[in-house]
Amino acid sequence: MGENYDIIIVGGGPAGLSAAYSAEKNGAEKILILERDREAGGILQQCIHNGFGLHHFKQELTGPGYAHRCYESIKNKKSIEILVDTMVLEIRPDKTVLAVNPEKGLMELKAGTIILTMGCRERTRGAIRIPGYRPAGIYTAGAAQRMVNMEGYLPGKKIVILGSGDIGLIMARRMSLEGCKVQAVLEICPFSNGLTRNIVQCLQDYDIPLYLSHTITRIQGKDRISGITAAKVDEHMQVIAGSEFDIDCDTLLLSVGLIPENELSRGAGIAIHPLTNGPIVDQHRETNLPGIFAAGNVVHVHDLVDFVSEEAEIAGKYAALEVRKQTKEPLKDIEVVPANGIRTCVPQHLRLGAEGETVRLFMRVRQPMRKVKLEIRSGGKILLTKPLPVAKPSEMIAVDLPAEKVAGLAEKLEVGIKEGA
Amino acid sequence: MEREADVVVIGGGIAGAAILSELTKYQLKSILVEKEPDIASGTTKANSAILHAGFDAHEGTMKAKMNVEGNRIYHERKEELDLDIEWTGSFVAATNDEEMDTIRELLERGNKNGVPGLAIWSGDKLRAQEPNLSQDIKGALWAPSAGVCWPFGLAIAFAENAVMNGAEILRECKVEGFEKKGNAITAVKTDKGTIQTKYVVNAAGIHADEISALAGDTSFTIHPRKGEYVLFDKAARKDMVNGVIFPTPSKTSKGILVCTTTHGNTFVGPNAQDQDDKEDTSVTVQGMNEILQSAKKLLPNLPMGAAITEFAGLRAVSSTGDFILGKSETVSNLLQAAGIQSPGLTSSPAIAAYLAGILVQETGAKKNEHYQKGRPVRHTFHTLSNEKRKQLVKENNRYGRIICRCETVTEAEIVDAIHRPCGARTVDGVKRRTRAGMGRCQGGFCGPRVTQILARELDIPVTEVRKEMRESYMFYNKDKTSGGKA
Numbered sequence: 001m002g003e004n005y006d007i008i009i010v011g012g013g014p015a016g017l018s019a020a021y022s023a024e025k026n027g028a029e030k031i032l033i034l035e036r037d038r039e040a041g042g043i044l045q046q047c048i049h050n051g052f053g054l055h056h057f058k059q060e061l062t063g064p065g066y067a068h069r070c071y072e073s074i075k076n077k078k079s080i081e082i083l084v085d086t087m088v089l090e091i092r093p094d095k096t097v098l099a100v101n102p103e104k105g106l107m108e109l110k111a112g113t114i115i116l117t118m119g120c121r122e123r124t125r126g127a128i129r130i131p132g133y134r135p136a137g138i139y140t141a142g143a144a145q146r147m148v149n150m151e152g153y154l155p156g157k158k159i160v161i162l163g164s165g166d167i168g169l170i171m172a173r174r175m176s177l178e179g180c181k182v183q184a185v186l187e188i189c190p191f192s193n194g195l196t197r198n199i200v201q202c203l204q205d206y207d208i209p210l211y212l213s214h215t216i217t218r219i220q221g222k223d224r225i226s227g228i229t230a231a232k233v234d235e236h237m238q239v240i241a242g243s244e245f246d247i248d249c250d251t252l253l254l255s256v257g258l259i260p261e262n263e264l265s266r267g268a269g270i271a272i273h274p275l276t277n278g279p280i281v282d283q284h285r286e287t288n289l290p291g292i293f294a295a296g297n298v299v300h301v302h303d304l305v306d307f308v309s310e311e312a313e314i315a316g317k318y319a320a321l322e323v324r325k326q327t328k329e330p331l332k333d334i335e336v337v338p339a340n341g342i343r344t345c346v347p348q349h350l351r352l353g354a355e356g357e358t359v360r361l362f363m364r365v366r367q368p369m370r371k372v373k374l375e376i377r378s379g380g381k382i383l384l385t386k387p388l389p390v391a392k393p394s395e396m397i398a399v400d401l402p403a404e405k406v407a408g409l410a411e412k413l414e415v416g417i418k419e420g421a
Numbered sequence: 422m423e424r425e426a427d428v429v430v431i432g433g434g435i436a437g438a439a440i441l442s443e444l445t446k447y448q449l450k451s452i453l454v455e456k457e458p459d460i461a462s463g464t465t466k467a468n469s470a471i472l473h474a475g476f477d478a479h480e481g482t483m484k485a486k487m488n489v490e491g492n493r494i495y496h497e498r499k500e501e502l503d504l505d506i507e508w509t510g511s512f513v514a515a516t517n518d519e520e521m522d523t524i525r526e527l528l529e530r531g532n533k534n535g536v537p538g539l540a541i542w543s544g545d546k547l548r549a550q551e552p553n554l555s556q557d558i559k560g561a562l563w564a565p566s567a568g569v570c571w572p573f574g575l576a577i578a579f580a581e582n583a584v585m586n587g588a589e590i591l592r593e594c595k596v597e598g599f600e601k602k603g604n605a606i607t608a609v610k611t612d613k614g615t616i617q618t619k620y621v622v623n624a625a626g627i628h629a630d631e632i633s634a635l636a637g638d639t640s641f642t643i644h645p646r647k648g649e650y651v652l653f654d655k656a657a658r659k660d661m662v663n664g665v666i667f668p669t670p671s672k673t674s675k676g677i678l679v680c681t682t683t684h685g686n687t688f689v690g691p692n693a694q695d696q697d698d699k700e701d702t703s704v705t706v707q708g709m710n711e712i713l714q715s716a717k718k719l720l721p722n723l724p725m726g727a728a729i730t731e732f733a734g735l736r737a738v739s740s741t742g743d744f745i746l747g748k749s750e751t752v753s754n755l756l757q758a759a760g761i762q763s764p765g766l767t768s769s770p771a772i773a774a775y776l777a778g779i780l781v782q783e784t785g786a787k788k789n790e791h792y793q794k795g796r797p798v799r800h801t802f803h804t805l806s807n808e809k810r811k812q813l814v815k816e817n818n819r820y821g822r823i824i825c826r827c828e829t830v831t832e833a834e835i836v837d838a839i840h841r842p843c844g845a846r847t848v849d850g851v852k853r854r855t856r857a858g859m860g861r862c863q864g865g866f867c868g869p870r871v872t873q874i875l876a877r878e879l880d881i882p883v884t885e886v887r888k889e890m891r892e893s894y895m896f897y898n899k900d901k902t903s904g905g906k907a
């Protein structure tokens with residue numbers, strides 16, 4: 001108790017593990033990872049399907065496989081300690097961390113720097129307001145996934161899925177494989193919010209109907225859900241009267257989006273971006289509180305874990321350099337603003353010294369588009385363009401801005417989409 | 422099941438629970454029967470959770486008397502029963518001259534009813550305390566004795582006190598009829614067997630007219646009037662209110678209010694929708710839009726994105742317009758606690774004392790010398806000092822494992838909720854005793870974990886754990902042939 005660490009990492013998912021790996025490589029000596037689950041790995045542990053790691057490990061892995069690789073890379077490092085079954089209760093701006101677990105009780109820990117890697121959580125029914133009853137049998141897709149894959153129970157037998165996010169799509173396939181009947185996937189947008197490969201492999205291969213521009217207007221069943229009423233929506237997402245139809249089910253899975261888990265960040269006084277719902281960070285993933293970094297889904301929800309690891313390695317590196325007092329005072333602060341067609345861009349600002357450094361920008365577009373190009377400008381000059389044959393809100397765009405372009409920056413960076421490739 | 426009692430209380434809402442607890446102060450063998458798997462599953466679970474000061478009801482009505490007296494008893498017993506109440510006071514906001522006249526009338530009425538401390542405030546004085554309120558508000562009626570509460574928590578507190586003092590609570594036990602001799606009930610027939618009894622108290626909420634009719638008293642009817650709510654995330658509190666703000670009431674309703682609960686979540690509602698179906702607690706699009714629009718008149722910048730859930734409750738509106746309390750005129754040993762619509766939550770301790778008084782007079786029952794106040798100690802990890810937390814984990818390491826991350830509820834609290842007097846049997850039962858699952862993720866994270874703890878502690882399969890109602894099973898076996906309970 002009252003112990004001091006170079007770096008405390010809050011959350012032992014892929015972001016936390018990758019941050020630890022990189023922090024150690026960059027010279028941090030006493031690193032502690034705090035994880036609330038019974039083992040490290042985060043949400044990946046319940047993602048037993050394939051499709052992870054193609055970028056980062058150049059190999060297709062399952063979720064637990066990816067988590068295992070991350071874990072393997074740090075498990076023998078003397079300077080890294082992991083406490084599982086441990087919940088962080090509070091983070092203070094002076095970098096004290098209050099945590100509790102059954103074995104050690106309440107711990108008050110001090111850190112040189114902190115890295116926030118708490119990941120994200122699923123949006124629930126309240127956030128989308130479905131009329132009707134409040135029966136049993138309504139789960140978020142992720143909660144159901146945990147029950148099926150880790151605990152060995154089914155949420156039900158006859159399933160409707162609301163929202164075509166990736167977890168929903170993956171669960172449609174999982175439930176089919178478990179012998180359940182997946183009646184339909186409903187999506188309020190005119191396009192899916194999941195990766196194309198998941199639409200093909202999880203719905204089409206199992207003949208599961210996907211209703212685009214549809215929503216649920218009523219939940220039936222008082223004790224346990226017995227069905228839903230679906231309806232078509234117009235371009236303003238308003239229900240089209242007369243288009244309602246009923247679908248029988250004993251289970252409704254919600255896959256209506258993910259939001260960064262930022263209760264602790266808010267409590268610490270970290271500035272949160274209204275659109276990403278995660279901390280506002282610079283290119284090193286440092287938040288507005290000096291010495292507190294953030295990476296992965298806690299900053300903005302990624303679609304590929306590979307990018308999460310990459311981002312976490314950046315945070316790990318600079319958290320280590322800061323503890324070792326090897327970072328330089330920045331000379332200027334350049335804002336990064338999403339312009340035409342871009343909804344969010346991370347990092348939100350660059351704190352730059354005299355020499356340049358390569359900066360990777362992560363963006364999401366507002367709507368699906370074809371044959372467009374990404375354009376990065378500053379002070380009226382175009383710094384970079386990149387043709388995009390397709391751009392979708394569900395697929396994060398990553399581009400690197402080379403060091404020499406970054407070095408000369410004097411005005412805010414505008415990131416936008418232009419018609420025509 | 423064959424049982425015998427002096428008094429059978431029908432219905433485990435706030436009224437039934439308060440009555441049962443009151444009866445244990447006397448030498449009366451009392452049994453409460455509740456049809457659902459847990460108490461507080463009816464109207465007591467979905468309402469505005471306000472302990473009203475008592476200026477709404479007209480002087481001389483049962484509602485007025487019971488409200489003011491109930492409010493006083495809650496003040497008196499808050500510490501003793503460890504009740505989740507915050508005495509915030511309440512405001513009725515007026516936006517024009519006509520409404521200013523109405524709140525002056527309310528002030529006078531309140532004074533006649535014996536409500537302490539009423540005063541008229543200016544709009545500016547109100548906004549100094551509640552800065553997010555609309556600039557259109559000209560003045561407000563301030564009632565310092567009002568408060569907000571955790572409504573199921575109150576019913577559970579009374580139930581725990583009652584069981585601790587020897588009363589029995591039978592859950593999943595539905596009254597289906599009565600055995601009678603002349604105009605007196607001799608036994609209560611339930612789906613779990615018969616209970617011979619000397620007296621019956623009817624506190625069956627929305628179903629009280631049916632129970633009364635089954636016993637032979639058809640002097641009143643109850644019809645359901647739905648009220649819907651939207652609940653917001655705690656994180657939005659800075660844009661909300663600190664206490665309770667009513668609009669100026671109309672002839673038919675207290676209107677759509679804005680209130681921050683004992684645990685920091687704000688809600689808006691209720692509307693008022695008459696209906697026929699006594700089971701229909703569904704929420705509707707029209708209802709939600711109606712209450713959000715209305716609430717904006719008080720709070721123009723209501724953060725709509727921060728809504729976490731909606732719910733609806735049914736007011737038990739009686740054909741007499743007032744509470745129906747006391748002895749039935751046709752059935753000699755039936756006591757009514759019917760038509761308990763708002764301010765029923767507030768009035769229940771007074772209703773309990775009133776009915777217990779009648780029963781004592783009727784039976785000549787003596788005081789129970791062994792009656793114990795209070796209820797077993799609860800530790801709410803979330804609100805304790807770090808010193809106390811450290812000590813608790815040392816004594817019981819399950820205080821070191823957080824199960825509900827939104828509300829910081831530990832495994833030890835959940836286990837305790839299951840093993841307390843009248844302990845939790847369902848996932849929602851755990852929620853109502855500990856707040857696990859009440860937070861922004863609405864049980865998405867902890868629901869499955871709570872299910873597993875319930876199965877372990879009650880020694881039943883996971884597939885038999887229910888969310889709330891009788892058939893609300895949570896999970897199924899992977900075995901492809903089984904379903905639900907099987």
Ligand SMILES: Cc1cc2nc3c(=O)[nH]c(=O)nc-3n(C[C@H](O)[C@H](O)[C@H](O)COP(=O)(O)OP(=O)(O)OC[C@H]3O[C@@H](n4cnc5c(N)ncnc54)[C@H](O)[C@@H]3O)c2cc1C
Nearest residue numbers: 432434436456463464465469471596626648764765766767
């Ligand atoms: C929208 C709304 C807002 C309100 N706001 C407030 C407020 O702010 N302040 C306030 O003081 N009051 C308020 N009230 C009123 C308050 O909620 C009720 O007066 C109170 O909860 C009624 O309690 P009860 O015990 O009479 O009924 P209930 O809580 O409905 O309990 C009756 C019980 O009887 C059981 N039962 C029924 N039939 C049988 C049977 N055959 N066998 C066995 N058991 C049976 C039911 O399952 C139920 O549990 C509000 C009510 C509503 C609807």
